[in-house]
Amino acid sequence: MSIKKSVIAAAVFASLSGISMMANAAPSADVTLEGIITNSTCDVSVNNGLATLNVGVYKASSFTPNTQQGSVALPVELTNCADETGALIIQGQSASSDPSKQLFTAATGDTVGFMIKDAKDVQVAESQNVALDVTSADTNSYSFNVGMGTTDATPAAGSYSVPVTVAYIVN
Structure with missing residues (x-):
């Protein structure tokens, strides 16, 4: 095959590849934006400054829908605070299949994630x-x-992780 024919064949292949990639592109995309505004002077530390909290290993057969399995402490420390009245919040994604928004998941379509209880043992x-x-x-x-x-x-058996943000809100 001559160089001219090779170049033409490569150009045709490249243009067809580009067309097929463009055919898979969506005309729009959604993104969730999250932010927190507070009047607190506090510095917040979660999980003793560690980025990961391992909540354990559980058998799939031990789960009951919409019920927390296991209980591992997630410590929160507030320092450098003024005398303030406020509230802790945990922000993240929740499962769309859970209208109570108590199942924190990596994406809204997920059905497995993490559940959190407050100090009074009430689901958050x-x-x-x-x-x-x-x-x-x-x-x-x-x-x-x-x-x-x-x-x-x-x-489903597997490894799961979910990012959340813990903040102290003062109005």
């Missing part, structure tokens, strides 16, 4: 206020309890 929903008054510039502590959860009768 995404962006729900958990009242906490701070009275000292010293360390003010709170602890959530985290486990896994699902909206399915038997969740």
Whole structure:
């Protein structure tokens, strides 16, 4: 094959590849934007500054839909605070199959994720206020309890992780 024919063949192949890639592109895309505004002076530390909280290993057969499986402490410390009345919130994605927004998932279409209880053992929903008054510039502590959860009768086996943001809100 001559160089001229090779160049023409390569150009045709490249243009067809570009057309097929463009055919797969969507005309629009959605993105979720999240942000927090507060009047707090506090510095927030979660999980002793560690980026990952391992909540354990569970058998798929031990799950009941919409029920937290396991309980691992998630410590929250507030320092450098003024005497403030506010609330802790946990922000993240929740499963669209869970109208109570108590199952934190990596994406809204997921059915397996994490459930969180407050210090009174009450399930916490995404962006729900958990009242906490701070009275000292010293360390003010709170602890959530985290486990896994699902909206399915038997969740798919696998490794799961979910990013969340914990913030202290003062109006």
